[in-house]
Amino acid sequence: MAVSAHASKVRSLYKRILVLHRFLPIDLRALGDQYVKDEFRRHKGAAPEEATGFMTEWKDYKDTLQTQVLESAEEQTGSVKFGANLSEGKLGSFQHDQIGQLYELMLESTKSTRQFDIQEDSK
Known part of the structure; x- marks a missing residue:
């Protein structure tokens, strides 16, 4: 049961990131979508401790991107930059x-x- 709950969380995070990518400029979206797909595929069989770090980092990415998308929608000037140092x-x-x-x-x-x-x- 724990494995299917984890798989559900991974799938949900993956789908949410791809939805957020729809708000990126088209060239960044294409690059981001391919990168996300490759990374999630590459870590499909990761050890539990590696999977925990992987999920934490991608949740942080999702949160950052979600904030930036909302800021972009509020500004509507096209000057919002995506990403973080x-x-x-x-x-x-x-x-x-x-x-x-x-x-x-x-x-x-x-x-x-x-x-x-x-x-x-x-x-």
């Missing part, structure tokens, strides 16, 4: 492969030319 302490606790992954994500998110031609759905 990492503290030196948190950055120092990353493993080498996580630093590399973070660097690749930074490069991808700051590219001046897009890898894909993503367009909004016309309504």
Whole structure:
């Protein structure tokens, strides 16, 4: 029973993050959706102690993004920036492969030319 409760929490968090991504600019949404899908898939069989940390970090991400989406809706100026700076302490606790992954994500998110031609759905 505990396993299915955990799986339900993971699924709920995953779906909520993807819903929040709908409010991001289209290029960030595509990048974010793919990253979330890859990370959740990669940690599907994680050990319980790793899963706890994983869920905590993604809940923090969801809370931060939710706050930023609400601020964006209130401002309606398009000047709201999404994301947050990492503290030196948190950055120092990353493993080498996580630093590399973070660097690749930074490069991808700051590219001046897009890898894909993503367009909004016309309504």
